[in-house]
Amino acid sequence: MDIINFKNFSWKYSGYRGWTLHNINISIKKGEFIGIIGKIGSGRTTFCSSMLGLVPHFYPGIMEGEIIIDGVNVKETSISELSSHVGLAFQSPANQLTGAGTTIEEELAFGLQNLGVPYEEMNKRIKDMLKLIGLEKFGKRSPFELSGGQQQKVAIASVLIMNPNVLVLDEPTSQLDPLGTEQVFDMVKKLSKKGITIIMSTNNINYLSKFADRIVLFDNAIIKVDTPNKILTDIELLKKHSLTHSDITEVSIRLKKMGLYKGELLVNLEDLKKVVQGLIK
Amino acid sequence: MASIGLSSYVEKDSFFHTINPLTKLVILLCVIIMSFTLSGFVYILLLLLIIIPIAIKSKVLSLTFKPIFKLSFMFILLFIIQGLFHPYATKKLMDLPFGFTLWEDGLLYAAYIASRLFVMMVFGYWFVLTTHPGDLVSSLTKIGLPHALGYIILTTLQIIPRISGQMQTIIDAQRSRGLETEGNLFQRIKSFMPLLGPLFMGSVQQSVEKSMALEARAFSSKGKKTSYRKTNITNMDKIIMTITIIFSITWGVLSWIL
Numbered sequence: 269m270d271i272i273n274f275k276n277f278s279w280k281y282s283g284y285r286g287w288t289l290h291n292i293n294i295s296i297k298k299g300e301f302i303g304i305i306g307k308i309g310s311g312r313t314t315f316c317s318s319m320l321g322l323v324p325h326f327y328p329g330i331m332e333g334e335i336i337i338d339g340v341n342v343k344e345t346s347i348s349e350l351s352s353h354v355g356l357a358f359q360s361p362a363n364q365l366t367g368a369g370t371t372i373e374e375e376l377a378f379g380l381q382n383l384g385v386p387y388e389e390m391n392k393r394i395k396d397m398l399k400l401i402g403l404e405k406f407g408k409r410s411p412f413e414l415s416g417g418q419q420q421k422v423a424i425a426s427v428l429i430m431n432p433n434v435l436v437l438d439e440p441t442s443q444l445d446p447l448g449t450e451q452v453f454d455m456v457k458k459l460s461k462k463g464i465t466i467i468m469s470t471n472n473i474n475y476l477s478k479f480a481d482r483i484v485l486f487d488n489a490i491i492k493v494d495t496p497n498k499i500l501t502d503i504e505l506l507k508k509h510s511l512t513h514s515d516i517t518e519v520s521i522r523l524k525k526m527g528l529y530k531g532e533l534l535v536n537l538e539d540l541k542k543v544v545q546g547l548i549k
Numbered sequence: 550m551a552s553i554g555l556s557s558y559v560e561k562d563s564f565f566h567t568i569n570p571l572t573k574l575v576i577l578l579c580v581i582i583m584s585f586t587l588s589g590f591v592y593i594l595l596l597l598l599i600i601i602p603i604a605i606k607s608k609v610l611s612l613t614f615k616p617i618f619k620l621s622f623m624f625i626l627l628f629i630i631q632g633l634f635h636p637y638a639t640k641k642l643m644d645l646p647f648g649f650t651l652w653e654d655g656l657l658y659a660a661y662i663a664s665r666l667f668v669m670m671v672f673g674y675w676f677v678l679t680t681h682p683g684d685l686v687s688s689l690t691k692i693g694l695p696h697a698l699g700y701i702i703l704t705t706l707q708i709i710p711r712i713s714g715q716m717q718t719i720i721d722a723q724r725s726r727g728l729e730t731e732g733n734l735f736q737r738i739k740s741f742m743p744l745l746g747p748l749f750m751g752s753v754q755q756s757v758e759k760s761m762a763l764e765a766r767a768f769s770s771k772g773k774k775t776s777y778r779k780t781n782i783t784n785m786d787k788i789i790m791t792i793t794i795i796f797s798i799t800w801g802v803l804s805w806i807l
Contacts, residue, residue, distance in 0.1 A: 351770075364765075391777075394777075412707070
């Protein structure tokens with residue numbers, strides 16, 4: 269069953285000449301993990317914001333086509349209403365903290381308060397969410413006292429707590445250190461296993477190759493949609509859109525050149541491990 | 550213990566920390582009204598006899614009187630200026646050298662103003678010390694404060710320390726490019742200008758992103774809202790409010806009769 273459906277969707281910000289996104293057609297199944305790659309300015313952020321309705325409701329511009337998410341038409345639904353269908357996390361963790369919550373628990377409660385969720389239910393969901401993000405002991409701390417990675421986890425949790433079926437992450441790790449990045453990816457992997465549909469925009473190819481079901485390459489339009497193995501090893505295609513392939517692919521290219529390996533180019537560390545182990549034997 | 554930005558709230562386990570913020574607000578309002586309507590400064594100062602046991606019970610006695618010590622210079626100045634230069638002074642207390650005169654009604658007037666400020670500051674600071682801003686906003690929202698206004702009050706407390714942090718980052722960035730931030734007053738004012746641009750633009754940009762983040766959490770959703778902070782008006786609150794109001798009226802009437 270398709271949970272997300274873009275039909276001929278195009279978007280132009282008012283004041284800009286060209287289409288930021290042109291003729292987007294994609295269907296995403298429930299429970300899929302979609303990775304979105306593309307250079308800066310390729311419209312990935314616009315694509316992500318369109319799912320919560322920031323485009324067209326928040327930004328002025330011209331929209332064509334149609335977006336149906338979780339059974340609702342984005343154009344006809346308010347952002348607040350969409351927020352219980354779609355959760356959107358942004359790049360900067362600190363700017364997503366509302367500032368109204370003096371503790372992490374209150375930060376998480378913010379969305380639920382707005383939806384009018386009763387106290388007991390709120391309390392239960394907060395406890396569960398803190399457990400999920402591994403911050404049970406930090407519930408009474410101020411969110412501003414956390415590390416970047418932890419803040420980002422709180423930010424993701426704060427939209428997730430509203431029980432959306434789709435979680436959209438726009439470059440959630442670009443401002444984090446390697447440890448923070450790993451924490452966030454681990455959490456996203458957990459969520460994906462629970463059956464939440466995940467759309468993640470990131471150029472962290474190493475992680476995407478491990479987790480994503482499909483990769484979408486953006487350049488103001490959808491250039492290609494395919495499995496991680498197909499897209500992330502297409503070096504020419506990546507180069508054409510100002511992206512680079514991963515170190516693992518590079519190793520497999522060199523092995524091939526040396527005549528040690530004959531199969532397809534690799535993108536996954538586990539696959540590479542098998543090949544290298546075979547060579548050692 | 551979580552620090553709450555600008556707020557001076559002190560987390561303590563006491564009776565007055567648990568009662569409804571509105572009850573404390575009623576006490577504070579009564580004190581303010583009394584300090585403007587009572588007939589003499591002695592009556593006002595006697596109100597301090599009430600705050601001392603309350604502050605002890607709230608476990609914040611020394612903190613409650615802290616702003617007074619910090620502002621003691623202002624009180625001294627008040628007495629000097631009013632005592633020497635009160636415009637409608639008629640009763641002379643004593644002659645001072647260099648042709649100055651110390652006026653009795655000037656000193657009385659100063660005592661009246663000082664006692665007013667003194668009592669209001671002590672009660673006000675006690676209120677701030679024992680009331681969590683989240684509780685205050687939550688209880689005010691329940692009696693009709695607009696939701697968005699409540700958010701603004703709360704977020705301001707948290708955001709101003711953050712903006713001053715960003716200010717420091719910008720200062721460091723501009724300094725590393727050779728901006729002179731030290732020197733005489735004129736030099737400092739001049740060096741302040743290049744900091745405002747980035748700070749202002751940065752804040753605007755952040756607030757755009759923040760407003761999106763708020764929308765992503767159903768901020769403008771219509772319908773009933775709930776609160777994670779429990780602020781119910783209990784019978785105890787009602788009793789305290791009633792006692793406060795009855796006492797204030799009695800004390801006010803007494804001060805004018807006696």
